[in-house]
Amino acid sequence: MSKQALESLRALSLLSKNNSVANLKRIPQGHLRELLNTYYESRVKNANKAVASLIDLKPRHAALVSSLSAANAVIPLCTKLLIQEMLVVDDPLLGIAAPTHAHSIVENQAMGIEHADSVDLVQLRNKLQYFSILAPFIEAGFLHILPLGVLHEAPKEIPFYAPKNLFRELVPADTVDFVRNSAIVRPVERTPSGLIILSQPNSGRKRQVSITFKDDDACNHGAFYMFREIQKQAARPGGILEFSYEPWNDKPLDQAKYDIWIEQSINKVIGNRLEGISKEMRIAEAIGAPYLTESTFEANLLARSGQPSLSRNANAINFLQTNAHLLNLDDPQKIYRLLDEQADLLNRFRLSLSEVSAELTGIDDSEFEEKSRRLFEKHIQPQIAEVNTAIGRLHSSAAKGLLQTGAALVVGLLTGSVIPVGALLTFATAGAAAEALPNIGDLMRLRKQPQFIWHKLRK
DSSP: OTTHHHHHHHHTTSBOTTOOBOOGGGSOHHHHHHHHHHHHHHHHHTHHHHHHHHHHHOOSSEEEEOTTTSOOSHHHHHHHTTTOSEEEEEOTTHHHHSOOOHHHHHHHHHTTOOOOOSOOHHHHHHHHHHHHHHHHHHHTTSEEEEOGGGGGOOOSSOOOOOOSSTTGGGSOGGGHHHHHHHEEEEEEEEETTEEEEOSSOOTTOOSEEEEEETTOTTOOOOOEEEOOOEEEEEEETTTEEEEEEOSOOOSOOOHHHHHHHHHHHHHHHHHHHHHHHHHHHHHHHHHTOOEEEOOHHHHHHHHHTTOSOOHHHHHHHHHHHTOOOSOOOOOHHHHHHHHHHOHHHHHHHHHHHHHHHHHHTTOOHHHHHHHHHHHIIIIIHHHHHHHHHHHHHHOGGGGGGOOOOOGGGGGGGGGTSOOOSTTOEEEOEEESOGGGSTTHHHHHHHTTOOOEEEOOOOO
8 A cells, every 4th residue: 555656656657667657748738637637636545555554564664754843855755765774755746636625715705816817837746856867766665655645635514613712721821921032923915926035034924924933944834824703794604604805905913912912822833733744643653653854943842842850851952953964965866775785784773772772761861962962972983984884885976974983862862762963853652641732632532643842852
């Protein structure tokens, strides 16, 4: 089932038998849209089977790469595979293949934004090239593609909320100040071709804003909020409301109303982010793999949630921020050869990382840095030298791709998993204590799914 994406693309003739990308210009736009719809429906229909097949694999050194906050691109994935034996990633083609909801089309038209139903050939070719290059990794079982994006799709019907407390219950108590200080609110303007985010504060109190966070550049999803005053028109069976509103209003909000709206919007963004994380962690737990994020903001948010002490987590994250990638080998074919020809060496390397992690568990803050460096130099650095030697044998020009010997690696061992890049934290999943995610615990209980949260970062 993990190879279903490749098999589907070949069956639809979007990839050839040898995984070359088809000549998209020869395919009529209408037929191309039909092919993408077929691909999307097939991936969604077989998603549960794909997860079940991964559960049966019982991987040892695996990670689920967050679709929310980690790079799902060829080189970053290839280099991570030298640290993780197997990666589970989102299907990058789902976004372009997914059907557009009718209310999105109507909304754009109301705001004066043109709706283009044609498929962007450049974007589609890039997505297909991803599969073409990574096909050997997928077929060998190093990389597994799941339609994780389906977990975060917008509902077909627009939900209507009536928060009594500005969604404050969605933000864990220990993160309130952190979230408030990290939030970045920028104004949004409309153009005939779409919305644009202005690189400036929203000093004019515009009713259309983008909400992002400091140190969250790895985030793959944006949050756009509009303040609208609506008039109820009718109520239909099933809790469906009909209402009217002005699609776009350039009149500034008064300060009091603006402050309330912005706080509520930021809280909702955090609630949505934590809910999305919990959904992916649920998949990770079922597979038996940790959840991998490359967002320093998200790492801080998770580490702080429900924790009485923040200094230990913050120090670990700050230490990571100062370090670059552990690997910079930029040829997927060479990385594949290394995985194929040096499997025993890489497995020893991963086992050593796990053993060092166990030795770092439970030690005092005052001893952590010194002991972590000692363990790194004694157990990890010699194996990095072995991996470097193996890389060097692939091609003389690969010298720039050697594993770095900085001791930042050991910080990643705090969770029992490995941190292959700077500002990246890997969160393992555990049962119980869903209260760390307010309301999400209820959501999981209602869906009768296993409850879990990340392990709190600890030494």
